[in-house]
Amino acid sequence: xxxxxxxxxxxxxxxxxxxxxxxxxxxxxxxxxxxxxxxxxxxxxxxxxxxxxxxxxxxxxxxxxxxxxxxxxxxxxxxxxxxxxxxxxxxxxxxxxxxxxxxxxxxxxxxxxxx
Amino acid sequence: xxxxxxxxxxxxxxxxxxxxxxxxxxxxxxxxxxxxxxxxxxxxxxxxxxxxxxxxxxxxxxxxxxxxxxxxxxxxxxxxxxxxxxxxxxxxxxxxxxxxxxxxxxxxxxxxxxxxxxxxxxxxxxxxxxxxxxxxxxxxxxxxxxxxxxxxxxxxxxxxxxxxxxxxxxxxxxxxxxxxxxxxxxxxxxxxxxxxxxxxxxxxxxxxxxxxxxxxxxxxxxxxxxxxxxxxxxxxxxxxxxxxxxxxxxxxxxxxxxxxxxxxxxxxxxxxxxxxxxxxxxxxxxxxxxxxxxxxxxxxxxxxxxxxxxxxxxxxxxxxxxxxxxxxxxxxxxxxxxxxxxxxxxxxxxxxxxxxxxxxxxxxxxxxxxxxxxxxxxxxxxxxxxxxxxxxxxxxxxxxxxxxxxxxxxxxxxxxxxxxxxxx
Numbered sequence: 001x002x003x004x005x006x007x008x009x010x011x012x013x014x015x016x017x018x019x020x021x022x023x024x025x026x027x028x029x030x031x032x033x034x035x036x037x038x039x040x041x042x043x044x045x046x047x048x049x050x051x052x053x054x055x056x057x058x059x060x061x062x063x064x065x066x067x068x069x070x071x072x073x074x075x076x077x078x079x080x081x082x083x084x085x086x087x088x089x090x091x092x093x094x095x096x097x098x099x100x101x102x103x104x105x106x107x108x109x110x111x112x113x114x115x
Numbered sequence: 116x117x118x119x120x121x122x123x124x125x126x127x128x129x130x131x132x133x134x135x136x137x138x139x140x141x142x143x144x145x146x147x148x149x150x151x152x153x154x155x156x157x158x159x160x161x162x163x164x165x166x167x168x169x170x171x172x173x174x175x176x177x178x179x180x181x182x183x184x185x186x187x188x189x190x191x192x193x194x195x196x197x198x199x200x201x202x203x204x205x206x207x208x209x210x211x212x213x214x215x216x217x218x219x220x221x222x223x224x225x226x227x228x229x230x231x232x233x234x235x236x237x238x239x240x241x242x243x244x245x246x247x248x249x250x251x252x253x254x255x256x257x258x259x260x261x262x263x264x265x266x267x268x269x270x271x272x273x274x275x276x277x278x279x280x281x282x283x284x285x286x287x288x289x290x291x292x293x294x295x296x297x298x299x300x301x302x303x304x305x306x307x308x309x310x311x312x313x314x315x316x317x318x319x320x321x322x323x324x325x326x327x328x329x330x331x332x333x334x335x336x337x338x339x340x341x342x343x344x345x346x347x348x349x350x351x352x353x354x355x356x357x358x359x360x361x362x363x364x365x366x367x368x369x370x371x372x373x374x375x376x377x378x379x380x381x382x383x384x385x386x387x388x389x390x391x392x393x394x395x396x397x398x399x400x401x402x403x404x405x406x407x408x409x410x411x412x413x414x415x416x417x418x419x420x421x422x423x424x425x426x427x428x429x430x431x432x433x434x435x436x437x438x439x440x441x442x443x444x445x446x447x448x449x450x451x452x453x454x455x456x457x458x459x460x461x462x463x464x465x466x467x468x469x470x471x472x473x474x475x476x477x478x479x480x481x482x483x484x485x486x487x488x489x490x491x492x493x494x495x496x497x498x499x500x501x502x503x504x505x506x507x508x509x510x511x512x513x514x515x516x517x518x519x520x521x522x523x524x525x526x527x528x529x530x531x532x533x534x535x536x537x538x539x
Contacts (some may be wrong), residue, residue: 036468042167043459045479049536050451051529059535063528090522091479091493098495098511100476
């Protein structure tokens with residue numbers, strides 16, 4: 001990748017992250033959601049569970065990352081990096097592109113550690 | 116297996132104590148849900164109906180087998196890399212961890228008006244909502260002589276993982292070196308698009324190491340490889356040249372189990388030593404018999420937002436029986452993903468809420484091409500209200516750049532996690 005392309009990718013990522021942070025600022029964590037919104041968040045997060053385990057709890061010793069041990073911010077940042085190509089992957093760069101930044105925010109808040 | 120379950124149970128206990136968002140939500144959901152079929156679709160639906168309703172919904176899973184045997188990874192058993200017990204999981208976790216009521220039986224009839232299902236043992240079960248996940252029906256009668264050859268054990272399909280998977284492996288082990296294994300691919304759509312190509316690769320991998328004079332003949336009714344085509348063909352060229360031969364546009368019309376002969380629509384008959392003949396497929400028998408497989412008497416048409424049947428109110432159909440949305444494969448991963456959409460929709464409806472208007476599903480399908488190398492295809496699908504179907508998200512999805520060992524590790528770990536997500 002050329003320096004110019006890398007720079008552009010970084011700029012895009014930081015812009016995307018800034019957007020996500022704004023979303024987080026106005027969003028609500030899982031425990032504050034209405035039951036109806038919480039159900040939708042749970043079902044959206046469940047689309048990760050096929051590979052990453054129910055509620056982000058993978059089987060012990062799994063090579064696939066268990067998401068429940070990661071922070072909200074880490075999940076969001078890395079999903080954006082998968083989308084932009086900043087973080088290379090075998091499959092996550094293809095799957096991450098199927099989720100909007102808002103959906104990523106909901107999933108990260110539902111599965112990730114809050115502190 | 117026991118160790119894995121113990122670890123799962125401990126993880127669950129830890130999660131409960133730690134206050135993780137295990138049982139999400141809708142304490143207001145009330146009612147009885149019956150789930151028919153304990154495959155990837157039905158078992159996942161039963162578990163998530165309990166979890167997403169905060170264990171409020173009364174959920175009964177009707178399944179005749181006491182152990183789940185996975186179709187994904189079953190080609191590794193055929194190829195001799197794994198044993199059947201390594202791809203099997205008991206249903207006990209659904210009851211122990213989630214309070215799903217298990218009924219070990221078949222459903223023989225659905226009464227949509229009275230909202231009851233009839234069991235083979237004569238009893239009836241009432242429901243408010245029914246989830247129908249009956250898998251596929253192998254249409255043996257579409258190929259002349261196949262039903263008799265299957266009944267005698269001469270020609271197996273092994274397209275529903277279980278005793279036939281082990282049976283096919285035994286036939287391959289018993290085959291003398293220098294023999295020919297013939298596998299066909301039916302016209303799409305059929306269960307697991309890359310499955311036949313993975314199986315041919317796994318058998319070629321076995322022959323290459325243990326029976327190098329033997330041949331794999333892969334006969335495809337389709338015009339070309341239907342999934343991961345470039346990747347499979349690349350491996351056949353680099354790894355299995357002279358062992359695996361692929362011929363497109365060959366439709367099997369008949370077989371003779373005694374002489375191990377395959378007949379075709381146009382070409383001359385071919386003799387082999389182990390025949391693995393796959394007929395056309397349609398929705399599970401119950402879906403066909405009940406009229407719920409309403410499209411050409413073959414697949415079930417659904418309203419994709421909730422997967423509710425277009426002909427049977429309160430019956431939600433998932434998995435391989437469903438007429439697929441564009442580019443939505445008939446896979447175990449997709450059945451698991453659809454099951455969660457349905458579970459959330461039913462919990463919402465039974466809480467008096469509108470179901471999610473933009474449900475999302477995804478698919479990741481790994482295929483082994485050698486003992487350690489794997490390729491994948493992945494996709495993300497979102498419901499489109501205007502078109503009333505699931506569409507793949509533009510720019511998402513794709514396949515592996517090349518076969519690789521890292522995905523070999525991920526594939527086996529994917530299996531462990533999806534089995535736990537479906538059953539534990």
